[in-house]
Amino acid sequence: MGAKRPTISDIAKAAGVSTGAVSYALNNRPGVSEPTRRRIMDIADRLGWVPSSAARSLSDGRANAIGLVVDRPARVIGVEPYFMQLIAGIQGALAGGPTALLLQVTDNAQAELAAYRRWWGERRVDGVLLVDLVEDDPRVELVRELRLPAVVLGEPVVDDVPCVWTDDEAAVAEVLEYLVALGHRRIVRVAGPTRFVHTQTRSRAFTTAAARLGLSEARVVHTDYSDEAAARVTRRVLTGGDPPTALVFDNDVMAVSALGVAHELGLSVPEQLSLVAWDDSALCRLVRPALSAVRRPIAERGAAAVRLLLDVIGGEAVEHVKTSDPELVPRASTGPVG
Amino acid sequence: MGAKRPTISDIAKAAGVSTGAVSYALNNRPGVSEPTRRRIMDIADRLGWVPSSAARSLSDGRANAIGLVVDRPARVIGVEPYFMQLIAGIQGALAGGPTALLLQVTDNAQAELAAYRRWWGERRVDGVLLVDLVEDDPRVELVRELRLPAVVLGEPVVDDVPCVWTDDEAAVAEVLEYLVALGHRRIVRVAGPTRFVHTQTRSRAFTTAAARLGLSEARVVHTDYSDEAAARVTRRVLTGGDPPTALVFDNDVMAVSALGVAHELGLSVPEQLSLVAWDDSALCRLVRPALSAVRRPIAERGAAAVRLLLDVIGGEAVEHVKTSDPELVPRASTGPVG
DNA sequence: GGATCGTGGTTAAGCGCTTAACGACAGTAG
């Protein structure tokens, strides 16, 4: 009843020992006899004791928290299910442990850097997760300078900060082979912004695989992740000379948007145009025709990243981690070239 | 360079004063002369000083953090853009201030309660946001017992914990009137789980408005928020006797799912069947035909809730807050009854 | 001139916990 939070000295008093003994007992360290430890622990949970995170942080220097900042404009953030799934995965790995998740949403890169710097200064987090890496990402430099434990969610780009990555290159190749098998040769990849490392990786993989398959007409066009931009680009590509028979998108929203454009242009999917989305989602499943999509283990990614980060924080030697492979889920939006 | 974080005693040393003076200066409290204060502050930000949140919490008892726990199964969490938009709004109101956001995703109500209890025990948060209230919600009881400052995002249900609410009742009426104006009389509302207060509110409003408009055939069917369940229910309703000419859904996913079902049953939208989604989203915009939807100010909600919560934490007297009104965005999925 | 007051500081305690260093006491070896 009421709002009184017991402290270790309450426990000490009740058990007739010193607070030091209580601390040893509750942390399962040597220094107290087994019966005493048991007695102390009993009292502790009879009293409903929970350690004060502030006190603990202050004395042992650990915040028992990790941070994630997502830098997307507010308008866009709700659109992609990616982040929520990621967060669900993160929580899965955090569940049960003492570590909490601090989340921040910013709308520019400067603010993101400032957030990390502040968390570090306030000693609020023991480490951070880095998403959407760009080339020569200033965040990498920052965590290095601050010696802030960090894990990158994305392709290994640097050696001194561990990465959790997914083999997108193989998936890109798989998608291309799949489309080629259906008879497609004029294939366009509608990609996200060039600045992202993962975009570049996939685009490179796309070009390489296309060359290998002898697709001289395959190409990549870059845009942002928004449905408007995707619609514009798709319209241009489809109404230009030598229109493609298949489009591969970098997210789900763009693919759905393109579906609308195809409809508007009187192109039937998949008879006249095949579409593939990256990241599978409810969107892809629910839309008609349902979209073929590359499903990536996003939650798994988040969970792996957390485990890795906790290891780094714990001072263990770690290596890059590869998640399970993406998987192409064929649905109604892809078919033999008509 | 490097990872040395300055403390107030570093500043004190550099300024040749006591740490007490530094503390007074940095917190803009009386006790130091203006020139000294200025000197101290200069040194502080030359050194890049940032207060240790742990130390501050420990001494003044404030965590400078608020908590949000979202209780949705991992599978579902990515689907609805609602939460991300909410979070974006929350962050907007938090930006600039000293307060951080702790996020937890759980998959059952017990875990959610445990999370609040733990945060409280650890003194990790100064207050919490409560979403998706159910009748006689145990969380309300809990925050009351713990005297944990809280704000409910939803209809005012209790007096002692302030709420941020949106006038859904008016919106429900508006939607019904709109449909009636289009000639619809057999209208079914496909709602979320009964246990949620907001579901009940809307259902009640629906029934009331229907009665007022003389729609004896209007009715409500409850389901969960998933697309599968919505598909099942929709199929049953549409293939049953006296099928409705318009359906109103409780979220976007269900509406899109129903669109698929209509398609499958050979019903053309909106000629033979009109659909309205609640919460507008990219999904609604992108799907063909685009879905008419009720757009609610979700981010505004989040921001308002934060401001309210900070007031509560600050000990100010507060009242329930009403957000701006939802707005029906008519698109291609609604039309005159055929 | 001494009593009084405000200004601009200092001192030190305390928030709740961890942890090195120390000690009391029993057992055990020589």
Next chain:
DNA sequence: CTACTGTCGTTAAGCGCTTAACCACGATCC
């Protein structure tokens, strides 16, 4: 019987900050 060891505790310092209580000193008043 002394000396050493190991076990089970206690003591106290310290993490970085806030804040009540105190103090020194010059200005002000009668």
